[in-house]
Amino acid sequence: MLQTIDLRGSRPDSQDLASRLPRAEVDVDKALEAVHPLIDDVRARGQVALLELAERFDGVRPENLRVPQAALEADLANLSPQLRQALEISIAHNRAGHAAQLPVERETEIVSGGVVRQRWVPMRRVGLYVPGGLAVYPSSVIMNAVAAQVAGVGQIALASPPQADHGGLPHPTILAACRLLGIDEVYAVGGAQAIAMFAYGVNGLCEGVDVITGPGxxxxxxxxxxxxxxxxxxxxxxxxxxxxxxxxxxxxxxxxADLVSQAEHDPAAASVLITDSPELAAAVDSRCEARAAATKHTQRVETALRGPQSGIVLVDDVDAAIAVANAYAAEHLEIHTAQAADDAARIHNAGAIFVGPYNPVPLGDYMAGSNHVLPTGGTARFSAGLNVHAFLKSVQEIEYSREAMTALYGPLQALAHDEDLPAHAEALAARLPGDSAD
Structure with a gap:
């Protein structure tokens, strides 16, 4: 079922290695050509454009672009006790996990009488996007909103596509999750048009935001x-x-089971096994085929597993497997080895790392207390998963006494003159006793 890429007997460098691994073909530049006119339309025509685009892409014209409060309350009231409990557990676990990410404010004495403070300031207003395509993602409401709330964001707006089956509103479970989290500014707007609405604002409907987060x-x-x-x-x-x-x-x-669980998301989802055991590879391939045939979304799973973005990568040993994993920089990386914790410590490119046999990715998707909004397409080489820092900015406060400033005038003057910026030194000289300016 899964294609095999045999890297045994070779030790390619990381760049060559990355080019030989299975990866979905994603042309964001081509997609940009399609979304620019949509963004321009929303900027120019506001709510009229949003309604027309909902009809075009979602097959429904919402009666209300902003979800009425009564709908949020009704969907929470109609939530089954079991699902409400599951959402509440997820919220509690994620609050605990994200609280651990909060940075500590520090004051550092650079010289006697001169300090620099590092403060962390939450964003004033953010826009959260929750997709609504092949599946429903109340968990993404939690992942985005909890991180923003723990960071201390003042205003949170959320958008999710309108659903024809639900009267032009987002899915009821998404709305129920919003109500559980105390988010009452919710929009029935999807896709690129939602991003445009958040970025530029729409007169009479939605104020622009400072940061946009969420998958799509x-x-x-x-x-x-x-x-x-x-x-x-x-x-x-x-x-x-x-x-x-x-x-x-x-x-x-x-x-x-774990490879199939991710293939369930989308026909273009990537499921990759990296192993030094041909026997394990054969057994996994056989079990994938059986599980794909037995699961609910068989066609979707089989398309994903047979696609060019999925496969089995054979390597010489675990060291080579670690090198491949770092070159691949997966969104989700599981470690199923004899020394799983030690091997996980050698991974530096991954969105999230699941260590050992009892940590499947769905645990992180819902209940682990980690965030499931993670970098894809190899961008984990330089990007992190969503966390409180996405909603915080650091601000430095500088406070020197007159004496501390005066003591630095000489070396500062030398640097300012070397850069041919004498007024920089003169700004200090103006504060010195007497006339110290050159």
């Missing part, structure tokens, strides 16, 4: 790229992916 399809990713600089963004999170590093000690049924 390639058009959402392209729209976020287009507005970056007007607002901050978390990352261009695309279609999901999982890589699993496994040796002969791994349970092939666990590995197969």
């Amino acid at each position: 399809n390639i058009y959402v990713a392209a729209a976020k790229r287009a507005v970056r600089g007007v607002v901050g963004i978390d990352a261009e999170a695309g279609t999901t992916e999982i890589a699993i590093v496994a040796d002969r000690t791994a349970n092939p049924d666990y590995v197969a």
